[in-house]
Amino acid sequence: MISYVLPTRNRPERLKATLLAIDALGPHDAEITVVDNASSERLVMPPRLRSGVPVRRIDLDHNAGAAARNLGVQASRGRWIVMLDDDSHPMDLGFIEALDDAPPDVGALSADIFLPVRTGQRTRRESGGLPEVFIGCGVAIRRELFLELGGYDHAFNYYVEEYDLAARMLLAGCRVRFDPRFRVLHAKDSANRDMNAIVERLVRNNGWVAQRYAPDEARAPELREIRRRYRRIAIKERALTGYGAGLTQLRASLRRQPRTPMTPQLWERFTGLAAAREALAHAHARTPFRSAAIIDEGKNAWVVARALRDLGVRLSGDGEDAEVCVIGTMSPGPMLDAFARRQRLTQARPQRVIIPWRVVLQSTRLTIAA
Numbered sequence: 001m002i003s004y005v006l007p008t009r010n011r012p013e014r015l016k017a018t019l020l021a022i023d024a025l026g027p028h029d030a031e032i033t034v035v036d037n038a039s040s041e042r043l044v045m046p047p048r049l050r051s052g053v054p055v056r057r058i059d060l061d062h063n064a065g066a067a068a069r070n071l072g073v074q075a076s077r078g079r080w081i082v083m084l085d086d087d088s089h090p091m092d093l094g095f096i097e098a099l100d101d102a103p104p105d106v107g108a109l110s111a112d113i114f115l116p117v118r119t120g121q122r123t124r125r126e127s128g129g130l131p132e133v134f135i136g137c138g139v140a141i142r143r144e145l146f147l148e149l150g151g152y153d154h155a156f157n158y159y160v161e162e163y164d165l166a167a168r169m170l171l172a173g174c175r176v177r178f179d180p181r182f183r184v185l186h187a188k189d190s191a192n193r194d195m196n197a198i199v200e201r202l203v204r205n206n207g208w209v210a211q212r213y214a215p216d217e218a219r220a221p222e223l224r225e226i227r228r229r230y231r232r233i234a235i236k237e238r239a240l241t242g243y244g245a246g247l248t249q250l251r252a253s254l255r256r257q258p259r260t261p262m263t264p265q266l267w268e269r270f271t272g273l274a275a276a277r278e279a280l281a282h283a284h285a286r287t288p289f290r291s292a293a294i295i296d297e298g299k300n301a302w303v304v305a306r307a308l309r310d311l312g313v314r315l316s317g318d319g320e321d322a323e324v325c326v327i328g329t330m331s332p333g334p335m336l337d338a339f340a341r342r343q344r345l346t347q348a349r350p351q352r353v354i355i356p357w358r359v360v361l362q363s364t365r366l367t368i369a370a
Contacts, residue, residue, distance in 0.1 A: 001029045002099070003078030003143070007068040008086035009037035012044070017187070021089040023049040028093055033076050034086075035068040036060060066136060066161045067154035073146050081146060085137040088113070088186040095182035099140055107145045107174030108166070111138030111182040113333060123340070125333030126186050130300065131275040131357050132176040133166040138184030145174065159198065160205035167213045170266055178332055178359065196242030203230045203246025204253070211257040215264050225302060272300050272330035275357035276307035280326070283354050284311050291315075292354075293322035296338035298329030304356045324352040332359065 004022065008015045015034065022032065033056045036043050048054050058071055073081050080099050082090070095111070102109055113126035113135055129135045139162070149168045152161045166176055203226065210222040227247070234243035268274040283289075291314045294304055304326055308315060316322040327338045335355055342353040 001031065001078045002080045002082055002096070002140070003073075003076035004030060004032045004082045004084055005035070005069050005072035005076060006032065006084045006086050007035045007037055007064075007066065007072065008039070008043070009063060010039045010041075011086055012039070012041070014187070014189070015043070015045075015086045018084070018086055018089050019045065019049065019055070021185075022053065023051050025051070025090060025093055027051045028053070028096065030082075031056065031076065031078060033058065033072040035064075035072040037063045037065070037068050064154065065157035067152045067157075069136075070151035070154075073143060073151060076143065079143060080140045081143050082140045083136055083138070084184070085186065087189065088137040088184050091183040091185050095140065095179070098179040098181040102177065102179075103175075105173070105175050106177045107142055107169045107172070108134050108176045109140040109182055110134040110176060110178040110332070111140075111184040112178070112180040112336075113138040113184045113186050116185065116187055123337065125337050126188070127334055128299070128331055129162075129178075129333070130270070130272045130330050131178065131332075132170060132269050132272070133163050134176055136162045137186050138182070140182065145169065145172070148172075156205050156208070157201070159201045160209060163206070163209045164212070167209065167262070167270055170270055171213075171260060171262065180359065195237040195239040196245070199230060199234050199237065199239040199242035200246040200249070202233075203227075203243060204249045206230070207246075207250040207254065208257050211254050212260060213262050213267070213270065215261050215267050218264070218267055219261075271303055272357065273303045273307060276303050276330065277310065279357045280304075280307045280311060280354070282358070283324075284313070287352075289313065289323040289352075291322045292324045292326050293317065294328035295325045295342070295353075296327050296329065296334070298331055298334045298338075300330040301328040303330050304328050307356065324354055326354045326356060328356075330356060335359075 031054050035058045038060050043057060045055050045057055056075060058075060060068060069083060098109055110129060115124040115126060117124055126135055153164050156164060169176060206226045207223060210219060210226060214222045230243060234240045262270060292308050293316045294301060305315060327335050329335050339355050
């Protein structure tokens with residue numbers, strides 16, 4: 001049996017739509033645990049969906065943030081916990097086969113997370129995540145492992161708590177694997193989002209993860225990269241107030257973070273550098289290239305640059321002069337969307353476009369080997 005765990009707060013209509021979407025998947029061996037983070041009005045839910053899937057509700061007297069998932073897992077009985085938000089749901093039951101196929105050392109299975117599109121729009125995916133870091137609104141985690149590791153750290157509240165848990169999974173000897181058979185739709189609502197509050201939390205929480213797990217030689221460079229990345233985002237989103245507040249909180253709390261530094265090899269897996277090195281070396285061995293332009297830069301673009309330099313490839317700022325173009329993000333959603341977009345463009349003007357880690361696309365059964 002699988003257990004869906006969904007935290008919610010003051011979004012009854014959105015939750016109702018999510019439960020209906022899970023119901024539409026049809027009968028399957030599952031249960032749902034909804035954890036209400038102290039909504040202002042009591043939730044009304046059926047004890048069982050029409051498909052026969054039972055629904056359990058846990059009411060909290062305070063907003064526990066993402067750590068509400070911990071209580072949901074404790075109350076659940078499934079071998080696999082499918083973590084969702086109250087606005088995300090599996091698009092089909094293909095993930096069950098993926099879970100059955102997962103080797104014993106895979107502690108978490110990351111989903112290919114899609115965003116809603118209007119008629120005529122291209123496919124869009126969720127941002128975030130890395131080759132071995134999942135996104136909280138679409139991941140399946142072994143229940144026994146989750147409980148053994150203590151679940152999500154409540155100190156994070158929201159944002160980056162997945163990175164912290166994924167780091168502890170790697171330290172425990174497990175793997176996180178992306179499987180495109182696990183497809184999730186995230187009906188993300190961007191209205192009324194306080195970008196200052198979001199950037200504040202992202203700066204602080206990403207800094208905590210670097211402080212906790214980066215090897216000694218990588219800790220300071222990683223903290224600098226976090227400051228640079230989120231300053232750029234803050235400028236773009238007009239959230240410099242939140243950026244400053246996040247830095248203040250980070251400086252005040254940095255030394256209190258427990259240090260459990262990874263080995264350099266494990267840190268390379270966590271950041272995606274190991275995946276980038278493998279994929280780009282494979283692409284280079286198949287058809288050698290001497291120069292590359294990094295395009296569509298995003299999360300951990302520095303990883304892509306370093307992996308190319310390690311191959312002896314010259315980085316060019318101009319895609320016209322480079323032999324190949326390499327997608328400059330290690331996040332699966334933006335990477336796959338950028339690759340699809342570039343493939344359409346190269347139909348008119350052929351150019352070799354490479355992605356920096358190897359992914360099997362369910363829709364085509366085609367392995368995209370960078």
